[in-house]
Amino acid sequence: MKLLADENMPFVQELFGDRAEVVTCPGRDLRPEQLRDIDVLLVRSITRVDAALLAQAERLSFVGTATIGCDHIDTDLLARRGIAFASAPGCNKVAVGDYVLAALLRVAEHKGWALQDKTLGVVGVGNTGAEVAARARALGMRVLLCDPPKALQKTTDFVDLQQALACDIVSFHVPLTRDGDHPTWHLLNRHAIDRLNGDQVLINACRGDVWDNQALLARQQGKAPLTLVMDVWEHEPEVLAPLVPHVLLATPHIAGYSLEGKARGTFALYRAWCEQQQLGMQLTPEQLLPPSSIGTIHLHEAPDQALAARLVRLVYDIEQDDAAFRQALGQPGFFDRLRKQYPQRRELGSVQLTGLTGSGEALGFKV
Numbered sequence: 422m423k424l425l426a427d428e429n430m431p432f433v434q435e436l437f438g439d440r441a442e443v444v445t446c447p448g449r450d451l452r453p454e455q456l457r458d459i460d461v462l463l464v465r466s467i468t469r470v471d472a473a474l475l476a477q478a479e480r481l482s483f484v485g486t487a488t489i490g491c492d493h494i495d496t497d498l499l500a501r502r503g504i505a506f507a508s509a510p511g512c513n514k515v516a517v518g519d520y521v522l523a524a525l526l527r528v529a530e531h532k533g534w535a536l537q538d539k540t541l542g543v544v545g546v547g548n549t550g551a552e553v554a555a556r557a558r559a560l561g562m563r564v565l566l567c568d569p570p571k572a573l574q575k576t577t578d579f580v581d582l583q584q585a586l587a588c589d590i591v592s593f594h595v596p597l598t599r600d601g602d603h604p605t606w607h608l609l610n611r612h613a614i615d616r617l618n619g620d621q622v623l624i625n626a627c628r629g630d631v632w633d634n635q636a637l638l639a640r641q642q643g644k645a646p647l648t649l650v651m652d653v654w655e656h657e658p659e660v661l662a663p664l665v666p667h668v669l670l671a672t673p674h675i676a677g678y679s680l681e682g683k684a685r686g687t688f689a690l691y692r693a694w695c696e697q698q699q700l701g702m703q704l705t706p707e708q709l710l711p712p713s714s715i716g717t718i719h720l721h722e723a724p725d726q727a728l729a730a731r732l733v734r735l736v737y738d739i740e741q742d743d744a745a746f747r748q749a750l751g752q753p754g755f756f757d758r759l760r761k762q763y764p765q766r767r768e769l770g771s772v773q774l775t776g777l778t779g780s781g782e783a784l785g786f787k788v
């Protein structure tokens with residue numbers, strides 16, 4: 422049994438190594454001939470799995486992506502060819518929650534805002550969007566939810582996109598889709614961008630193509646620029662460089678890059694593959710993770726916005742990611758290099774709060 426995995430996927434050897442010969446490679450450059458003798462293919466979001474890539478993959482019986490998004494996989498093709506497929510829904514939703522929480526706190530500092538007076542619109546209320554909504558409520562924000570596919574099921578109160586786009590801060594958490602009843606490609610188009618006011622904040626931690634980046638650049642070069650947080654970019658790994666100086670926080674598609682999130686991603690594929698092979702699992706995700714270097718923090722006051730910002734920064738400093746991005750921008754291959762060499766990042770939940778913990782748990786910490 423031969424397994425080929427993206428080199429940026431941790432714990433593959435630990436999980437699969439006893440049962441398969443594991444080889445790794447850069448996911449962006451995978452070529453059809455490399456799949457000739459491969460039984461199991463494990464990828465991340467940068468590998469397009471389509472007819473061209475699988476043209477010589479005659480032995481392939483399992484494809485897994487250690488990601489939430491699946492827009493890079495031709496799942497119909499896999500089904501037609503009888504190749505089992507697994508993704509990792511929700512694997513890094515906590516990391517995305519941590520990222521957006523850190524972004525909200527930085528935005529508030531930048532604008533001098535008390536977040537409890539502000540409204541957040543969440544566009545796409547699945548695993549990551551719900552996580553973000555919960556963190557924002559813990560900060561005392563009013564949260565409006567926009568999810569037309571879910572609104573059809575009427576499970577809770579939803580607003581339409583126009584209402585969501587009227588919020589002080591709008592955070593996007595939709596899959597990238599180009600057709601169907603609710604396509605998300607350029608959901609934030611020129612028309613929507615033109616209707617926003619200059620005091621508003623937009624966050625994109627889902628897929629770059631959900632926002633029209635050229636239209637945003639035109640807006641940012643005008644009289645009333647928006648405050649932008651961008652983890653994802655149209656045409657990655659390319660970035661519309663002139664847009665970057667107009668972005669408050671710019672990062673290279675790492676919102677989901679906690680160690681825990683990556684471990685859960687690989688583990689989800691391990692579980693699916695074990696089920697397909699009718700094998701028992703030899704490890705749990707917890708066994709893969711080292712202890713957090715911070716450990717426990719004792720609080721003498723319940724976290725308000727300022728203390729929350731300090732606590733979050735101790736565990737995840739989003740400004741460091743932004744600074745690394747700006748420093749490397751323009752260097753050849755900078756986007757993928759930053760992702761490949763991304764420092765080990767732990768989730769807020771790896772830190773235990775004791776004492777006056779207040780909303781600590783809802784913010785994502787362990788209490």
Ligand SMILES: NC(=O)C1=CN([C@@H]2O[C@H](COP(=O)(O)OP(=O)(O)OC[C@H]3O[C@@H](n4cnc5c(N)ncnc54)[C@H](O)[C@@H]3O)[C@@H](O)[C@H]2O)C=CC1
Nearest residue numbers: 489490545546547548549568570595596603626627676677
């Ligand atoms: N930047 C990063 O590192 C990460 C990015 N992602 C991206 O975020 C996306 C969302 O992740 P999850 O929340 O886990 O997915 P999910 O599938 O749990 O939720 C997506 C939600 O979006 C809703 N939706 C679909 N079309 C919509 C539309 N036109 N308007 C409003 N809502 C719409 C769906 O009904 C669903 O509730 C993923 O598909 C992935 O592309 C996910 C993880 C990390």
Ligand SMILES: O=C(O)C(=O)[C@H](O)COP(=O)(O)O
Nearest residue numbers: 465466467488489490513677
């Ligand atoms: O899970 C997703 O969907 C993501 O966007 C991933 O967190 C991105 O990571 P890579 O697969 O691009 O390494």
